[in-house]
Amino acid sequence: MPPFVYIFLGALAIVSALGVVIQRNPIHSLLSLIGTLLAVALLFIAEDAVVVGFLQIIVYAGAIMVLFLFVIWLLNLQAESGPTGHLGLKFVGWLGASALATELVFLLSPPHMQVQYAGAPKGYGSMASLAQKLFSEYLIAFEVTSFLLLAAIVGAVALARRIPTPAGEAAPAMEQPR
């Protein structure tokens, strides 16, 4: 893939990521996040990880983002009016994040991190090679993941459940003092 595609996708990912943080309306943040996820998924595909790239689009940009959308819709969130935080906090936050970015870029560039390039083997990134790895070397991790998902489902249902009171009307699952 030509380099300008990488540059374009990278710029798109960064601009959308900034949009997530800067937008005031949560829906706009969510749309920006979907933009970032799609750009990153295309970068995955450009990096020979075709299956994972499509999984990213289906699972992340599809399923998880719809979940976010439903929650925003259920909570009926509006754009925040007025100042959203302390100016000092914003300043320190951006300063710290810039310092972190500089440090990471410095640490992850050639003098500190060098990689011996190896040619991709035949069928690299295909469904067959992914499944081969997943069901041999990472089989236990795969099975543990299924338990994790089961636990997450049970946990989500338990959190969302309303415990009925004797009077008949539904009460919140957790009673907390205000």
Next chain:
Amino acid sequence: MIPLTYMMSLSAIIFSIGVAGVIIRRNILVMFMSIELMLNAVNLAFISLGSRLGSMDGQVIVFFVMTVAAAEAAVGLGIILSSFRNRETVHADEMTLMRW
């Protein structure tokens, strides 16, 4: 193939934007989105390193990270919903029950 430094820098920048989002924003949903952003930056680093090393391990790890992110989103959004039911807010500064 584009140099590794480019992909790593991109990953580092997106990760830092996610960190900034968690620090700056007080809306708990947007903080959650920023966490997803950070997870994605790390996935990008895994994929680009894996494709340069010719190893599938990076892609398998990314697969697991996605699964964990899905579970995290389901439980995390459930917690946000049930806390909104009780307190009518998504502002992180107003959730002070467990504050020391």
